[in-house]
Structure formats: C-alpha cells, structure tokens
Amino acid sequence: MRLGVLDVGSNTVHLLVVDAHPGARPLPAHSHKAELRLAELLDGDGAIGPDGVDRLIGTLNEALQAAEDKGCEDVLPFATSAVREAANADDVLSRVKAVTGIDLQVLTGDEEARLTFLAARRWFGWSSGKLLVLDIGGGSLEIACGIDEDPDIAVSLPLGAGRLTAGMLPGDPPDPEDVRGLRRHVRAQIARTVGEFSRFGRPDHVVATSKTFKQLARIAGAARSAEGVYTQRELSRKSLEEWVPKLAAMTSAQRAALPGVSEGRAGQLLAGALVAEGAMDLFGIDELEICPWALREGVILRRLDHLPTL
Numbered sequence: 001m002r003l004g005v006l007d008v009g010s011n012t013v014h015l016l017v018v019d020a021h022p023g024a025r026p027l028p029a030h031s032h033k034a035e036l037r038l039a040e041l042l043d044g045d046g047a048i049g050p051d052g053v054d055r056l057i058g059t060l061n062e063a064l065q066a067a068e069d070k071g072c073e074d075v076l077p078f079a080t081s082a083v084r085e086a087a088n089a090d091d092v093l094s095r096v097k098a099v100t101g102i103d104l105q106v107l108t109g110d111e112e113a114r115l116t117f118l119a120a121r122r123w124f125g126w127s128s129g130k131l132l133v134l135d136i137g138g139g140s141l142e143i144a145c146g147i148d149e150d151p152d153i154a155v156s157l158p159l160g161a162g163r164l165t166a167g168m169l170p171g172d173p174p175d176p177e178d179v180r181g182l183r184r185h186v187r188a189q190i191a192r193t194v195g196e197f198s199r200f201g202r203p204d205h206v207v208a209t210s211k212t213f214k215q216l217a218r219i220a221g222a223a224r225s226a227e228g229v230y231t232q233r234e235l236s237r238k239s240l241e242e243w244v245p246k247l248a249a250m251t252s253a254q255r256a257a258l259p260g261v262s263e264g265r266a267g268q269l270l271a272g273a274l275v276a277e278g279a280m281d282l283f284g285i286d287e288l289e290i291c292p293w294a295l296r297e298g299v300i301l302r303r304l305d306h307l308p309t310l
C-alpha cells in the first residue's frame with residue numbers, strides 16, 4: 001500500500017510518501033516539505049497566533065493535495081513539540097480538524113523517543129546489540145536506550161535547536177557570553193538524565209538521527225547525501241569539539257556556505273552543535289553513527305506492525 005506520513009514539526013511540515021507492506025522495508029516514493037518554523041511563531045504567552053494557525057492550515061492543505069496526487073491510500077498525521085507545548089494547542093488542533101479534516105495526533109516526548117528508537121533498531125538490526133539513540137529536533141532532544149525494539153529508557157528534553165536559538169542566541173554571530181550561557185544550560189539539563197541511563201550499562205552501538213546530526217557529520221567530513229543511504233556516516237566528539245568554536249564565530253550566512261548545511265537550518269546549527277557536543281561528552285561517547293531512519297519511519301513501521309496479515 002502507499003502511505004503518507006505527515007510530520008508537523010517545530011521546523012518543517014514534511015509529507016513522506018512510501019510504498020510499504022508488513023515485513024518489508026518502506027520504500028520512499030515522494031517527499032514534500034515546507035519550512036513553517038512553528039516554534040518561532042509562538043507569541044509572548046506561548047500560543048500559536050492566528051497568522052501562524054492560518055499558515056499551518058495552508059501548509060497542511062498543500063500536503064494533503066500532494067498526498068492525493070501521489071495516490072496515498074492513507075495519511076498518518078502527527079505533531080511534535082511545537083504543537084504539543086503551545087498554550088493554545090487544543091484550539092489549534094480543533095481548528096485544523098474543522099478546516100482540513102486532519103485529526104493531528106500529538107505525540108508525547110516519550111512517544112517520539114520510542115518511535116525513533118524503533119526506526120533505528122529496525123535499520124541496524126539485532127546485531128547492533130544495546131542501542132543508544134540521540135535525536136535533536138527543532139523543539140526537543142530525545143534520548144533512548146535498550147536491547148529490544150522498545151527501549152528500556154526514553155526521555156525528551158526541551159533542548160531543540162530551534163527553541164534554543166530563538167530563546168538564547170539572539171545575535172548573528174551570537175555574543176560569546178550567550179554561547180557560554182547556552183552551553184551551561186544544555187549540559188545542566190542533559191546531566192540530570194545521565195544517571196538514569198547509566199543503570200542500564202554501556203551501549204554497544206551509539207547512533208544519531210535528525211537533520212542537525214546529519215549536517216554536523218557532513219561538515220566534519222562525512223559522505224554527501226548523494227552517495228546514498230547505505231553509505232556509513234559517523235561523527236566523532238573530537239571533530240565536533242573542533243567545529244563548535246568555528247560555528248560560534250560564524251554568521252548564519254557563513255554557516256549556510258558550509259557543505260551540506262541548508263540556509264533554513266544554518267541559524268540553528270550552533271545550538272544543535274552545543275547539544276550534540278554536550279550529549280556526547282556527558283554520555284562518554286567518542287563516536288556515533290548517523291541513522292538514515294528517524295521518527296517518520298518509526299510511525300510508518302508501527303502502523304505496518306498493526307496491519308492484519310493474510
């Protein structure tokens with residue numbers, strides 16, 4: 001069957017169309033993206049304003065049209081931290097359903113972490129042993145660890161690259177004091193969780209998902225996306241530690257000129273790098289591998305798992 005998964009994230013609204021059936025690898029057929037940056041459309045009270053809601057509805061209608069054009073039998077719509085944490089989330093969801101017919105399912109941070117972990121487990125398989133999975137989104141950082149398809153422990157922290165940039169790095173380039181303040185904030189948040197994970201022992205394999213990690217790996221020398229999803233890509237803590245001060249000294253425009261960095265994400269890259277560096281340092285990770293699959297694939301796989309078999 002042809003499925004569409006509609007991801008309303010903090011940065012983008014992304015429709016991924018796949019051909020899939022139970023027991024098989026979902027094959028990407030089409031991708032439709034729009035940069036909405038919901039996390040930056042919150043007003044002083046933490047609500048998504050009328051203009052932001054109108055833009056969200058317009059973007060969702062475009063995605064629905066794309067899903068219809070590509071022959072999707074079903075669309076799985078979900079939203080993450082930007083909608084989840086909006087002060088007027090219930091009103092936004094009601095308006096979206098009334099105007100578009102889309103019943104957006106708001107994932108909890110725990111669900112995000114667990115579905116992303118499922119995708120990573122299916123990608124790397126059982127031979128990877130105990131997995132530790134890191135995912136930096138626009139609004140939150142998810143961390144999960146375990147030996148099965150459902151992790152033993154999963155947490156979500158409010159350390160997304162977009163959220164931190166908007167709230168703590170106003171300059172371009174940022175003021176060094178703001179960078180130091182963000183570094184302290186990030187590490188204090190992550191440090192609170194390290195003890196919980198240490199109870200489950202050292203992981204056998206550490207992997208990371210998300211655009212932020214992919215871009216950090218690329219500027220550190222990993223293979224281009226054009227070389228395919230099966231090309232192994234890694235990011236070392238040593239390389240990341242060398243890049244953080246360089247990124248801090250750059251403007252957004254200068255970061256956008258780096259290999260693999262998109263203009264839309266360039267402004268958030270420093271905050272994402274500080275989160276990645278803090279997580280790798282505090283968890284004692286020297287090197288991690290980039291996983292091509294993430295939350296969207298996890299949602300698809302979970303749906304396929306619940307389809308009846310003939």
